[in-house]
Amino acid sequence: MSKLMKVNIIHTVMWGMVAVGLGVIFSLSNTISSWGDNRTKTVLLAILFFGGFLTDFILWQYEKSKKHGFRRDERDKKVQSEAVFKSFTILIIYIFVVSVVLYTKYENAGVMPVGWVWFIAYSTIAATNLLVGVFALIGYKKQGL
Amino acid sequence: MGNEIKIANNLRQVRRAKSNYTQQELADIVDCTRQTIIALEQNKYNPSLALALKISRVLGAKVEEIFFLSDVE
Numbered sequence: 001m002s003k004l005m006k007v008n009i010i011h012t013v014m015w016g017m018v019a020v021g022l023g024v025i026f027s028l029s030n031t032i033s034s035w036g037d038n039r040t041k042t043v044l045l046a047i048l049f050f051g052g053f054l055t056d057f058i059l060w061q062y063e064k065s066k067k068h069g070f071r072r073d074e075r076d077k078k079v080q081s082e083a084v085f086k087s088f089t090i091l092i093i094y095i096f097v098v099s100v101v102l103y104t105k106y107e108n109a110g111v112m113p114v115g116w117v118w119f120i121a122y123s124t125i126a127a128t129n130l131l132v133g134v135f136a137l138i139g140y141k142k143q144g145l
Numbered sequence: 146m147g148n149e150i151k152i153a154n155n156l157r158q159v160r161r162a163k164s165n166y167t168q169q170e171l172a173d174i175v176d177c178t179r180q181t182i183i184a185l186e187q188n189k190y191n192p193s194l195a196l197a198l199k200i201s202r203v204l205g206a207k208v209e210e211i212f213f214l215s216d217v218e
Contacts, residue, residue: 074177
């Protein structure tokens with residue numbers, strides 16, 4: 001297994017954990033409806049996302065360090081760009097579907113809890129990172145690496 | 146509908162026949178990773194024209210000796 005594959009696995013697992021944590025926090029009762037009063041949950045989410053980005057930063061530094069002998073070539077760039085493109089497409093559909101569902105749900109009420117906006121914001125970031133990692137792993141797997 | 150056309154190669158055979166380079170050595174010379182050479186030899190990756198030309202130059206073979214079109218049913 002190449003070092004890049006290992007880096008991708010760590011990235012994917014970390015953002016998978018962030019996505020699960022996000023799902024758990026937002027599925028707890030009152031998270032959406034009383035978002036402004038949920039200081040603990042907000043801090044928990046911030047810690048989760050900080051963990052995700054910190055992992056990415058550490059991996060980036062590890063990759064940048066010359067002593068570990070990392071090298072990206074045209075195949076890696078192709079796998080990554082395909083992963084980004086597929087994730088981008090799915091995310092557009094995801095945001096559209098969630099927005100339509102929320103609009104339909106709250107159309108008659110006229111107002112929507114602000115917690116849903118935060119949910120879309122957080123889940124988009126988590127899903128972007130997770131999907132890019134997953135599609136990159138699939139891309140490498142297809143090439144038998 | 147027409148058949149899908151794929152680029153195939155016999156890089157492994159040419160590499161062994163025309164040089165003593167290992168996958169890693171060839172990768173270092175043509176400035177790519179060993180994983181890319183492995184993927185190429187397993188016909189799981191289509192190289193860029195630049196990489197194909199570099200490989201053929203290093204191995205002293207014509208591009209079409211190494212890379213060729215193959216029809217997939």
